[in-house]
Amino acid sequence: MNFIQRFCYLFNRSTSKFDFTSLPLGEEFVEQNLPTKIRENFQAYKVIDKNLRDKSESQGNTSYVLSEFGSAIAQCASDLHNKVWLIGYIDNPSNYDANGQLKKREKPLSKSSELTNIVKGFKLLHPEYQLENIRAAYAVKFSKELFPGDIEKQSEYIHYLWWYRRTLEKKVDDYTRNQMVHFHLLSESDKAKDRDQLAFYVEV
Numbered sequence: 001m002n003f004i005q006r007f008c009y010l011f012n013r014s015t016s017k018f019d020f021t022s023l024p025l026g027e028e029f030v031e032q033n034l035p036t037k038i039r040e041n042f043q044a045y046k047v048i049d050k051n052l053r054d055k056s057e058s059q060g061n062t063s064y065v066l067s068e069f070g071s072a073i074a075q076c077a078s079d080l081h082n083k084v085w086l087i088g089y090i091d092n093p094s095n096y097d098a099n100g101q102l103k104k105r106e107k108p109l110s111k112s113s114e115l116t117n118i119v120k121g122f123k124l125l126h127p128e129y130q131l132e133n134i135r136a137a138y139a140v141k142f143s144k145e146l147f148p149g150d151i152e153k154q155s156e157y158i159h160y161l162w163w164y165r166r167t168l169e170k171k172v173d174d175y176t177r178n179q180m181v182h183f184h185l186l187s188e189s190d191k192a193k194d195r196d197q198l199a200f201y202v203e204v
Helices: 003-011 026-033 035-061 064-068 073-091 126-146 151-169 176-177 187-199
Strands: 105-110 115-117
Touching: 003 064, 035 151, 073 126, 073 187, 105 176, 126 151, 126 187, 151 176
Parallel strands: none
Antiparallel strands: 105 115
16 A cells, blocks of 8 residues: 555545445555554564464353463453443443433454444453453553553554454444544544553553
8 A cells, every 4th residue: 555545545534334445454554554663563463463363262262361361461451341441431421321221332243143242341241352352451561562661652552453453353333444543643532542551451
């Protein structure tokens, strides 16, 4: 994807129907858009990320993955869901119906036509969505190791790895599409969501 194509992609997204052919997917996006230092480190992240997905699929759950990859990752994954996403969802008035009941947030499962509600604690999530948080926890770990003490660089890296994971799985709705821009183009509130994740990974 050359400069003109990237420019058109970033600034010509007004159509309501999303065309995946215009989206830089997976490694292609990373290879062509990330700074050299991040791009080199990404190869190590990619190996771990694939390992997480493969082991979770072969076991049919995430318990083995959580036990093998350590308590810091397990706690971070739980906190990213419970203390970041879930609390944010509960605190948003638009997520309640006319009777004051919290609405479900149903998301598709990759290997069936079923939907699963993710408005619940981490331990009660479907394994597929537990895994999403585990993979996000690894992104936090890698960002802190790559840019120690530099919150903005760490947050930028977290954002790009999120972008990679979503495009790799083609999990892109209208909200997600609007976040698929370079980090400096995000709103301050969206940048804050990436920064907030950093507090939840602590080596033990």
